Amino acid sequence: MVAFSVISVSIMLIIGVVLYARFSDISREEMIRSTQKLMEQTGENLEDYLISMRQISDAAYYNVIKESDFSSQENDIQKGLNLLYEANKDNLRSIAVYNNYGSLMAAEPVASQKEDPDVTRQGWYVQAMDEMENMHFSTPHIQNLFNDGTFRYYWVISLSRVVELTDGGDSKLGVLLVDMDYSSISRMMKQINTANTGQYYYLCDSDGEIIYHQQQIQISDGILSENSKTAASYKDGVYDETFEGEKRKVLVNTISYTGWKLVGVIPYSSFTHGMINIRYFIFLLMLLMGMMLVIINRVIAVRISRPILLLNDSVREYEAGKKPEIYIGGSQEIRHLGYSIQRSYERIESLMKKIVWEQNERRRSELDALQSQINPHFLYNALDSITWMIEAERNDDAAYMITELAKFFRISLSKGRTIISVKDELQHAKSYMNIQKIRCKNTFSVEFEIDPEVETYCSVKLILQPILENAINYGVSSMDDDDCGEIRIIARQEEGNIFLEVKDNGIGIPEDEVDLLLTDNTRVHKHGSGVGLVNVNNRIQIVFGKEYGIHIESELDEGTLVSIRMPAILYTEENRKLLEKGYYSLNRKKIIDEKRRENKNEQQ
Numbered sequence: 001m002v003a004f005s006v007i008s009v010s011i012m013l014i015i016g017v018v019l020y021a022r023f024s025d026i027s028r029e030e031m032i033r034s035t036q037k038l039m040e041q042t043g044e045n046l047e048d049y050l051i052s053m054r055q056i057s058d059a060a061y062y063n064v065i066k067e068s069d070f071s072s073q074e075n076d077i078q079k080g081l082n083l084l085y086e087a088n089k090d091n092l093r094s095i096a097v098y099n100n101y102g103s104l105m106a107a108e109p110v111a112s113q114k115e116d117p118d119v120t121r122q123g124w125y126v127q128a129m130d131e132m133e134n135m136h137f138s139t140p141h142i143q144n145l146f147n148d149g150t151f152r153y154y155w156v157i158s159l160s161r162v163v164e165l166t167d168g169g170d171s172k173l174g175v176l177l178v179d180m181d182y183s184s185i186s187r188m189m190k191q192i193n194t195a196n197t198g199q200y201y202y203l204c205d206s207d208g209e210i211i212y213h214q215q216q217i218q219i220s221d222g223i224l225s226e227n228s229k230t231a232a233s234y235k236d237g238v239y240d241e242t243f244e245g246e247k248r249k250v251l252v253n254t255i256s257y258t259g260w261k262l263v264g265v266i267p268y269s270s271f272t273h274g275m276i277n278i279r280y281f282i283f284l285l286m287l288l289m290g291m292m293l294v295i296i297n298r299v300i301a302v303r304i305s306r307p308i309l310l311l312n313d314s315v316r317e318y319e320a321g322k323k324p325e326i327y328i329g330g331s332q333e334i335r336h337l338g339y340s341i342q343r344s345y346e347r348i349e350s351l352m353k354k355i356v357w358e359q360n361e362r363r364r365s366e367l368d369a370l371q372s373q374i375n376p377h378f379l380y381n382a383l384d385s386i387t388w389m390i391e392a393e394r395n396d397d398a399a400y401m402i403t404e405l406a407k408f409f410r411i412s413l414s415k416g417r418t419i420i421s422v423k424d425e426l427q428h429a430k431s432y433m434n435i436q437k438i439r440c441k442n443t444f445s446v447e448f449e450i451d452p453e454v455e456t457y458c459s460v461k462l463i464l465q466p467i468l469e470n471a472i473n474y475g476v477s478s479m480d481d482d483d484c485g486e487i488r489i490i491a492r493q494e495e496g497n498i499f500l501e502v503k504d505n506g507i508g509i510p511e512d513e514v515d516l517l518l519t520d521n522t523r524v525h526k527h528g529s530g531v532g533l534v535n536v537n538n539r540i541q542i543v544f545g546k547e548y549g550i551h552i553e554s555e556l557d558e559g560t561l562v563s564i565r566m567p568a569i570l571y572t573e574e575n576r577k578l579l580e581k582g583y584y585s586l587n588r589k590k591i592i593d594e595k596r597r598e599n600k601n602e603q604q
Helices: 002-065 074-087 123-130 182-192 216-220 228-233 268-274 276-319 332-372 376-391 395-416 422-439 452-456 464-476 511-518 533-544 573-580 588-603
Strands: 092-099 104-108 155-167 170-181 200-204 210-212 237-243 246-254 261-267 419-421 444-450 458-460 485-494 497-504 549-555 559-567
Touching: 002 074, 002 092, 002 155, 002 170, 002 182, 002 200, 002 246, 002 261, 002 268, 002 276, 074 092, 074 104, 092 155, 123 155, 123 170, 155 182, 170 182, 182 200, 182 210, 200 228, 210 216, 228 261, 246 268, 261 268, 276 332, 376 395, 376 422, 395 422, 419 422, 419 573, 422 444, 422 452, 422 458, 422 464, 422 485, 422 497, 444 452, 452 485, 458 533, 458 559, 458 573, 464 485, 464 497, 464 533, 464 559, 511 533, 511 549, 533 549, 533 559
Parallel strands: 444 485
Antiparallel strands: 092 104, 092 170, 155 170, 200 210, 200 261, 237 246, 246 261, 419 458, 485 497, 497 559, 549 559
């Protein structure tokens, strides 16, 4: 699920970035297109307004001034100008006619001219005289030609042109001045400067002089600046520029007949501001997709991982010792894996059974080998001794020896069993030693120190006899006649283990030979049955494990101690069968610990 989620989030981020970039480009293009349309519409309105002003100028010239003589038709001229003014007074401040000396010939509305305005030095008059064939529009300025009884000052844009005047029959040049109300243009520009995103529009002439700007006062005072000179040099279109460290788009639209430039400015920050809603939309879209993907990923992950987890759980239960059915389900690969694991476990179980069977057979073979290694000479000498006793009419001794010999072979055979109780093993040792004492004419003494509780535990059969035989043959039999050999058999319990020990005071074993007794099975035996301690040690370890077996301590002229260590397992028919089947050797640690706890509980 983590992998799917990481991949999904990565894909979503990529999609989100691509969508945002695409929407940003579309939004930018749409904003530019809408700005162009607005500028075109505003430009058309301005053109209509300026055309109407030109039409007023043409009507005043061709219909009023050109057809009249100022010396004789002054009233008609004044009346005609008055009609034009009244018809367009919403957009006009004044109409005035000046001769080539700058003297006022007629004006409407009727007003007194200020003293010595010297119009010949004013820009509109100079432009008209310099370029007689054209009409000229000035930049916004305060009208300063006529006295107004209200003492108000108006911002106007002057339309000036050279006209031909007739005065007393003489033709002279003059200048027709039409002062347009600046508020009309200002109102048009304010209507499009309503955006609060940093986008704005301004109007300038062909020389870059500002006609309208929403911060015109600050610009004229030098507080702010505008890149109008550069914008005036642009042709109509869209341009990228950087002004005062700010990147922005500049759109230029030329107003016909005037050379004025309507300029739209879109800072790049406006594009970002316009993308806030798109950001929210993409964020919500990504959030919704993320939630859906989490659910989808969870479903997919569960469909993939659930069969694996179930398979893993069944394998863990199998490893814990249970026998569950290995889970087989999910996709084809998981089913194939389940079948493979099941076949592997079946194969392992089959091999384990085979190993247990082989171990049982091996133990039986070793027991048979051990029993076959019992020296027939021992049986021959025992029977010969019985015969001698009968001939000497020592019937009681002969009967005793026959009884001990019967006990000896009864335990040796034990119905083919390899596990017997410690009590039977000790009885076997007692019978063997009783027979040997009679045969050896009591040349050594035997002492048994038995903890009665030990007799209730399990033991491997015939493990004491080879040790006792070695103690007699290699220990006490080689002693001088003056020394009396002593053999002690000790059975005790300690920390969940039982110890069967054979201790003699014989001649001892050299230190370099002690280690060989449990590792070298090819040594040639001088006496006895020849059953080596290696055989006994291996049989104990086969049944109980490598941590159990024989330990030997010996010192020359002091004697030898041979100790057998086995786990304390109560002798029951169930435990005997488990031991003989090898179950304990395969699961010895776990089961022996359980049996020890059971033994303690039973003893308590």
